[in-house]
Amino acid sequence: xxxxxxxxxxxxxGVMTDSERVELIIASQAASLPVVxxxxxxxxxxxxxxDAETHGLLLAIDEALAxxxxxxxxxxxxxxxxxxxxxxxxxxxxxxxxxxxRDQGRQVDPATIKGRDLNDVRPGGLGVHIMxxxxxxxxYSCPPDGGMLLRMVKYAGSSGTSRPRRPGTN
Amino acid sequence: xxxxRSLIQEIRRVPDATTVVLSGDVDLHHSPELHARLVEIAxxxxxxxLLDLRGVPYMDSSGVGTLVEVWRRVGxxxxxxxxxxxxxxVRSVFEITKLDTFFTICDTEEEAxxx
Numbered sequence: 001x002x003x004x005x006x007x008x009x010x011x012x013x014g015v016m017t018d019s020e021r022v023e024l025i026i027a028s029q030a031a032s033l034p035v036v037x038x039x040x041x042x043x044x045x046x047x048x049x050x051d052a053e054t055h056g057l058l059l060a061i062d063e064a065l066a067x068x069x070x071x072x073x074x075x076x077x078x079x080x081x082x083x084x085x086x087x088x089x090x091x092x093x094x095x096x097x098x099x100x101x102r103d104q105g106r107q108v109d110p111a112t113i114k115g116r117d118l119n120d121v122r123p124g125g126l127g128v129h130i131m132x133x134x135x136x137x138x139x140y141s142c143p144p145d146g147g148m149l150l151r152m153v154k155y156a157g158s159s160g161t162s163r164p165r166r167p168g169t170n
Numbered sequence: 171x172x173x174x175r176s177l178i179q180e181i182r183r184v185p186d187a188t189t190v191v192l193s194g195d196v197d198l199h200h201s202p203e204l205h206a207r208l209v210e211i212a213x214x215x216x217x218x219x220l221l222d223l224r225g226v227p228y229m230d231s232s233g234v235g236t237l238v239e240v241w242r243r244v245g246x247x248x249x250x251x252x253x254x255x256x257x258x259x260v261r262s263v264f265e266i267t268k269l270d271t272f273f274t275i276c277d278t279e280e281e282a283x284x285x
Contacts, residue, residue, distance in 0.1 A: 030199035037195075037228070055259045062230050066198045118268045122242075123235030126267050130231055133266045 021086040028069045029077040056134030063127035064101045072105025096155035104147035110140035177204050188216035193225035196233030205236040212243040224255030254282035
């Protein structure tokens with residue numbers, strides 16, 4: 001994470017950061033989403049992601065947060081969501097951004113979190129499909145101290161379409 | 171963050187079509203209000219409902235879901251919903267969800283008027 005990114009994020013969003021990692025903590029309300037998008041957009045640009053890749057990151061994180069707000073906390077607006085963004089490197093040496101979304105909401109079996117049949121044209125249920133389509137890795141897990149942990153990775157120069165990963169594997 | 175600021179900037183009605191001009195991010199924060207307004211407009215049963223999205227820089231799945239619901243309501247009375255002026259980011263959300271094959275999407279207002 002560049003110093004410029006760290007300083008900007010610290011000034012604009014009240015986040016904690018070090019040289020390789022940025023952390024944001026938001027309240028579980030939809031009004032928080034533009035703040036996160038703004039921060040992630042600037043960070044992704046600084047990290048060299050293309051416009052399409054940056055949009056993919058924005059969309060995936062936005063959908064993840066929306067799911068926590070709607071399903072994890074079931075609309076309660078005063079609960080914490082922690083977002084951690086960290087540099088990572090793929091097995092082929094490509095630069096990437098790892099994103100963790102941590103909540104203390106309702107736990108669900110990660111195996112049941114799936115995208116739905118897109119031939120069924122109806123509102124809702126598209127968030128997981130979008131995350132899997134735009135990110136390279138998407139992995140939900142249930143930490144022992146409650147809530148859900150979502151870990152996603154986006155590599156620069158990739159088109160997305162994640163493979164579901166088992167919790168705890170790298 | 172001002173939820174009171176409506177996404178709907180303008181509504182133009184002519185005998186066979188209603189055009190709704192949107193402006194701003196269509197996300198979870200604003201989609202419920204947009205949904206309510208568009209359902210009201212669809213209840214007027216315009217033969218063609220045109221949505222001008224030139225002023226929409228960003229849309230998430232809640233926005234797409236709102237438009238799916240309006241598409242269904244307009245289709246139920248044999249009307250036609252046409253979207254136009256999508257930027258590449260907004261268009262990509264329809265492509266990712268494969269909804270670009272269900273919606274009528276035009277580049278310009280002129281094309282939308284003929285669609």
